[in-house]
Amino acid sequence: MSFKIGNLVIENKIILAPMAGVSNSPFRILSRKYGAGLVFAEMVSDKGLLYNNEKTIKLLYMTDVEKPMAQQIFGSDLKTMVEAAVYIDKNSNADIIDINMGCPVPKVAIKAQAGSALMKNxxxxxxxxxxxxxxxxxxxxxxxxxxxDHSSVNAVEVAKRIEAAGAAAITVHARTRSQGYSGLADYDVIKAVKEAVKIPVIGNGDVIDGPSAKRMLEHTGCDAVMIGRGALGNPWIFREIDAYLKDGTILDRPSHEEIREMMVSHLDSLVELKGEHIAVLEMRSHGPWYLKGIEHATQLRKQLSQTKTRNEFVNLVNAFFK
Ligand SMILES: Cc1cc2nc3c(=O)[nH]c(=O)nc-3n(C[C@H](O)[C@H](O)[C@H](O)COP(=O)(O)O)c2cc1C
Structure with missing residues (x-):
């Protein structure tokens, strides 16, 4: 089940996606603990790094427990991208440097001509x-x-150039920039990229459980699958996919008590890393994600998205699950 990126052995084929505001150290630790073979840190701006922007530098925080870890950078200027990569190479304990050529948000793709805008060049x-x-x-x-966009699907051409440039692996999110996150990922594009290059290809888009992970691996022949939205409020997804890929086992969904414990410990690890104020703000998103599919949680979801303190959050969660 393992594969290699450069000389680095990745123990399985299940990877946490880089997600801004989500894939920070506590979430990466959870993902590794529950079975991700490799985790990606959220993107950091090349210029933010080089201008020593405090917020950007803080995003580089990582621990040894979450290794192997890939640190992603974004930008569009050759000089500053190279300098930022050299900075990560020297100052971060990350195992891989990943370059973002997929971000669709206007601030990145239009204003900075970075992320997915690079696909045009x-x-x-x-x-x-x-x-x-x-x-x-x-x-x-x-x-x-x-x-x-749909009239300029060029992942194969771009992947070949990336391989020729010496990259060790490619992730393909099989949507165009103009699709954003809507519609379905087109697995034929991942398959075509896999057939066109020899370096490992990581498939990404719409993997939400064991069967969908297996479908992507079988349809495309990709070396590993990357999971983004399916992991929101759901770090258990990694062990579930791992079990399914090994022998078709479908694990039970986490119990309410496991969900309660996870919500509290996730909050507490964020408090430790970022302080109470920011931790609670981040948990305003994570909280409702953890409650997806749970009955009678509408009011709690609303309350959690407005909490101001750690204790308020914990009391609400404990009262609901008692
Ligand atoms: C909240 C959020 C933040 C994201 N941030 C990043 C990012 O920093 N870098 C990146 O390459 N992709 C980012 N993405 C895209 C994901 O890595 C992934 O490509 C996309 O969600 C498709 O995979 P999925 O269908 O498993 O969610 C983000 C996605 C979400 C939902």
Missing amino acids: PDLIYEIVSEIVKRVSKPVTVKIRSGW
């Missing part, structure tokens, strides 16, 4: 990847989309 992609590969010692990977 394969020459620049080649330049950025090859310069970074030359300058760093960690393996370099790239996360792309299918293309910019």
